Each structure stands twice: as structure tokens, then as C-alpha cells.
Amino acid sequence: MAKQKISRDRLIELRDEHLQFLESSSAALDAGFLGEAKRMAVSLRVLFHETAHSHSILAQLGERQRPMVDTSHPYNPNNYASHHGLVAMRLTGGEEARFFAPLDDRSIAPRLTRFSDWWEKDIVIKEGHTGKAYTRRTLVLFAANKDGGAHVDPHLDTSFEGLKDGSGIGWVVTGFSSQANGSFIPDVQSHSIRQIAYEVSETFK
Structure with a gap:
């Protein structure tokens, strides 16, 4: 099948579509x-x-280094507790803690960061008890390539499952309703990806 190089106008159209x-x-x-x-992770990928x-x-537009x-x-x-740098925690109306x-x-005021640091070097989540660290890139590629964004891996990484159910971060709800008391706070990765999407939107504005 014959192929031709995609035009810059078409690439810009696709970029704006994914934004x-x-x-x-x-x-x-x-x-x-x-x-x-x-789905955000697929577009980010x-x-x-x-x-x-x-x-x-x-990269095809020459904009990947902005x-x-x-x-x-x-x-x-030097902080040995779990780190979740993109998200915060709050109590819901049902007295349950949520990211x-x-x-x-x-x-903290937003700042501009070199793309390579922002995407694949800066640690945005780190588990306190295991020391396992995650960048924006690792969070996005797991959701897109392994956890059902564009593909489902039959053997999921247990460390990412720990982010989903909250056991990896390790924060536990105590002192609230009996239903929530003693349970881990889940979904740190989903809310982190939401914040990444916000950063991308602000960058391209």
C-alpha cells in the first residue's frame, strides 16, 4: 500500500483533537x-x-521539548513517607477520605519545567514502605498499555494494583464511619492522571 508523509496541518488537527x-x-x-x-492516558500517550x-x-510537530x-x-x-505530589486528600460528605x-x-505556584524532566524524570508518586517511584510517564503508560486504556495485560503489575486499591500508598482511613474505618484510600493514579491532563491543557493554552 502506498504511503505519504502526513502533513503538518493534519498533525495539528490531531493534536488539537486529543487536547x-x-x-x-x-x-x-x-x-x-x-x-x-x-482514556486520558491514551490521549497523553x-x-x-x-x-x-x-x-x-x-515529536512529529517538533513540539515535544516545549x-x-x-x-x-x-x-x-529525605521524606520517608509516601509521596503523591500531584494530588491532595479531603473528606467527602460521607466522612470518607479521598484523593x-x-x-x-x-x-505551590505552577512553574515551567523542561519536558524530559516533567515526563520521565520527576517523581510524582513514591511508596513509603517499598520505595517504588513513579513518573508521569509510568503512570500514563500503565493506564494506557496495561490497564484497559488501549490494551489489557493479562498479568498486571502488583505495584500498580497497590496504587489502585490504596495499599501501595498506605494511607488508612481511621476515626470515621464504620464502613470506611481502617480502609486504604484508593485511586491515587486516576486523580494523578487527571492533574497531568490539567497541566497539559494549561501548557497548550
Whole structure:
């Protein structure tokens, strides 16, 4: 089958389409459907993930090295507690603790960060008891490639399952309703991906 190089105008159209996908999925997640984080991860992968066999939209546009809006709390290697730099915690009306993406409501001012650091070097989650660290790239690729975004791996990494059910982070709800008391706080990865989508939207505005 004959092939021709994709035009820059078409690449820009695809880029803007995936940015709109992020906006739509963000609205759905904010309304309560956490599964939208997987669809966000697919668009983030299409925009950013670059290998010898996978060519991102932004790399083809020459935009992959642009500085990115960074809203994370920087990782402190001297802090041995679990780190979740993109998200915060709050109590819900039912007296259950939940992670959430704070978007622009942060105690730390957003800043511009070099793309390579933002995507694949900066630690945004680290488990206190295991020391396992996660970057934006590892969170996005797990959701897109392993956990049902674009593919389902029959053998999921137990460490990522720990992020989903909360056992990896290790924060436990105590002193609230009997239903929630003693349970881990789940879904840190979904809300972290939501915050990543916010950073991307702010960058391209």
C-alpha cells in the first residue's frame, strides 16, 4: 500500500483533537467517572510517548521539548513517607477520605519545567514502605498499555494494583464511619492522571 508523509496541518488537527479529548474526559472524571483516566492516558500517550516504533504527535510537530506547566509538589528524598505530589486528600460528605486533583487550587505556584524532566524524570508518586517511584510517564503508560486504556495485560503489575486499591500508598482511613474505618484510600493514579491532563491543557493554552 502506498504511503505519504502526513502533513503538518493534519498533525495539528490531531493534536488539537486529543487536547479536546482530554478536556471532555476531564469533565467526565470530575463528574465522578474515574474510568475516564484511562482514556486520558491514551490521549497523553498519543501526544507524548516516543520510541523507535511509536511516534508521538508532538515529536512529529517538533513540539515535544516545549516547557510544561508543572503543578506538582517536588519530591523530597529525605521524606520517608509516601509521596503523591500531584494530588491532595479531603473528606467527602460521607466522612470518607479521598484523593482528588486540585487543578489550580494549589499551595505551590505552577512553574515551567523542561519536558524530559516533567515526563520521565520527576517523581510524582513514591511508596513509603517499598520505595517504588513513579513518573508521569509510568503512570500514563500503565493506564494506557496495561490497564484497559488501549490494551489489557493479562498479568498486571502488583505495584500498580497497590496504587489502585490504596495499599501501595498506605494511607488508612481511621476515626470515621464504620464502613470506611481502617480502609486504604484508593485511586491515587486516576486523580494523578487527571492533574497531568490539567497541566497539559494549561501548557497548550
